[in-house]
Amino acid sequence: MSYQPEPAFDHGSPARTGLLLCNLGTPEAPTPAATRRYLAQFLSDPRVIEIPKLAWWPILHGIILRTRPAASAKKYASIWMKEGSPLMVWTQRQATLLQGYLGERGHQLIVRHAMRYGQPSIASQLDALRAAGATRILVLPAYPQYCAATTASVVDDVARWTLTHRHLPELRFVNRYHDHPAYIAALADSVRQHWQREGRADMLVMSFHGMPARSLTLGDPYHCECLKTGRLLAEALSLSPAQYKVTFQSRFGKARWLEPYTEPTLRSLAGNGLKSVDLICPGFAADCIETLEEIDMEAREAFLHSGGQRFSYIPCLNDSPGHIRALTAVVEQHLQGWPTQAAPDTAALARQRDAALMLGASR
Numbered sequence: 182m183s184y185q186p187e188p189a190f191d192h193g194s195p196a197r198t199g200l201l202l203c204n205l206g207t208p209e210a211p212t213p214a215a216t217r218r219y220l221a222q223f224l225s226d227p228r229v230i231e232i233p234k235l236a237w238w239p240i241l242h243g244i245i246l247r248t249r250p251a252a253s254a255k256k257y258a259s260i261w262m263k264e265g266s267p268l269m270v271w272t273q274r275q276a277t278l279l280q281g282y283l284g285e286r287g288h289q290l291i292v293r294h295a296m297r298y299g300q301p302s303i304a305s306q307l308d309a310l311r312a313a314g315a316t317r318i319l320v321l322p323a324y325p326q327y328c329a330a331t332t333a334s335v336v337d338d339v340a341r342w343t344l345t346h347r348h349l350p351e352l353r354f355v356n357r358y359h360d361h362p363a364y365i366a367a368l369a370d371s372v373r374q375h376w377q378r379e380g381r382a383d384m385l386v387m388s389f390h391g392m393p394a395r396s397l398t399l400g401d402p403y404h405c406e407c408l409k410t411g412r413l414l415a416e417a418l419s420l421s422p423a424q425y426k427v428t429f430q431s432r433f434g435k436a437r438w439l440e441p442y443t444e445p446t447l448r449s450l451a452g453n454g455l456k457s458v459d460l461i462c463p464g465f466a467a468d469c470i471e472t473l474e475e476i477d478m479e480a481r482e483a484f485l486h487s488g489g490q491r492f493s494y495i496p497c498l499n500d501s502p503g504h505i506r507a508l509t510a511v512v513e514q515h516l517q518g519w520p521t522q523a524a525p526d527t528a529a530l531a532r533q534r535d536a537a538l539m540l541g542a543s544r
């Protein structure tokens with residue numbers, strides 16, 4: 182095993198704690214070439230595509246990477262912000278705001294953000310935290326519900342980084358926060374504020390990213406955690422089971438995915454006479470192509486074309502104060518036992534003590 186060269190450990194420097202906020206990743210530009218690079222990395226991850234490489238490679242390189250990049254790039258272009266891809270913009274803002282809010286609460290943390298696919302990579306940001314003196318690092322994947330395709334894939338990437346370093350920081354991971362009271366409260370506040378601004382629809386649809394259905398029988402807790410988030414959010418809003426529905430979006434390929442599917446559900450609700458719907462995507466920490474294009478454009482159109490009259494999309498928590506408070510509560514829970522106040526300057530304390538002793542002696 183060969184390690185990357187590292188600076189000699191400075192035994193005198195105080196221990197510092199780092200926080201790494203990780204999200205999925207996104208193309209660097211809304212172009213077919215950039216989208217192809219992103220999809221190639223994403224869809225080569227065996228945590229995402231659980232098909233033997235020998236069977237998957239010809240499909241990925243022979244079909245998907247020839248056709249999908251151009252179609253996806255068009256969709257990215259339709260949601261691109263002037264600062265970049267929404268997922269990147271919101272994740273950057275979240276990290277900056279977390280740094281500030283945690284600081285206000287007395288935690289001297291170094292906060293960075295990273296993307297599992299594309300840039301800034303998890304390895305580069307772990308290196309940056311180490312270079313800034315972090316000897317303890319808390320990794321926060323921005324996925325409220327645990328899923329092997331997302332949460333475990335972040336852990337894999339951190340583990341690959343540890344293999345290249347000799348002197349490792351202490352590491353902790355947030356596996357899930359799907360039922361954290363502060364996260365549920367942030368979602369509920371966001372829905373209530375939306376209702377105050379725009380009025381309330383006949384039903385609240387909660388759409389989560391889908392997964393192949395067999396992930397449930399193989400033991401992935403993702404499906405159950407989505408249902409629990411849905412139930413807790415409904416309870417916080419005093420909704421009866423008839424007033425809300427949990428659905429799954431973003432189906433990929435021909436296999437069965439978790440059901441009910443979002444778009445067919447919206448069509449059938451409209452077909453059965455439902456006139457208005459509020460739609461929230463509680464599993465996404467930040468708005469992205471899956472929420473802004475697939476839901477707020479495609480699913481909206483499907484509902485309205487099937488007889489629905491009003492489709493109201495409730496944005497993700499993004500950089501809202503409630504979200505930053507919720508993530509801070511999650512972080513604080515996982516920092517327990519790790520001192521995050523500014524470490525005492527032991528040399529200065531020793532000088533003070535010596536000065537006090539000398540003062541006493543000279544009296």
Ligand SMILES: C=CC1=C(C)c2cc3[nH]c(cc4nc(cc5[nH]c(cc1n2)c(C)c5CCC(=O)O)C(CCC(=O)O)=C4C)c(C)c3C=C
Nearest residue numbers: 205206207208229253268328330331390392433469470471
């Ligand atoms: C088999 C494919 C996919 C699985 C499994 C999957 C799981 C999964 N994904 C997210 C969150 C996000 N996915 C996003 C985009 C996206 N997802 C897939 C495929 C799978 N996802 C694709 C091909 C894409 C790219 C867009 C496209 O070409 O359709 C995003 C948004 C990225 C962005 O740049 O905006 C997020 C976020 C979760 C939470 C999840 C499992 C629970």
Ligand SMILES: [Fe+2]
Nearest residue numbers: 205390431471
């Ligand atoms: Fe996805």
Ligand SMILES: [Fe+2]
Nearest residue numbers: 431470471475
């Ligand atoms: Fe999609």
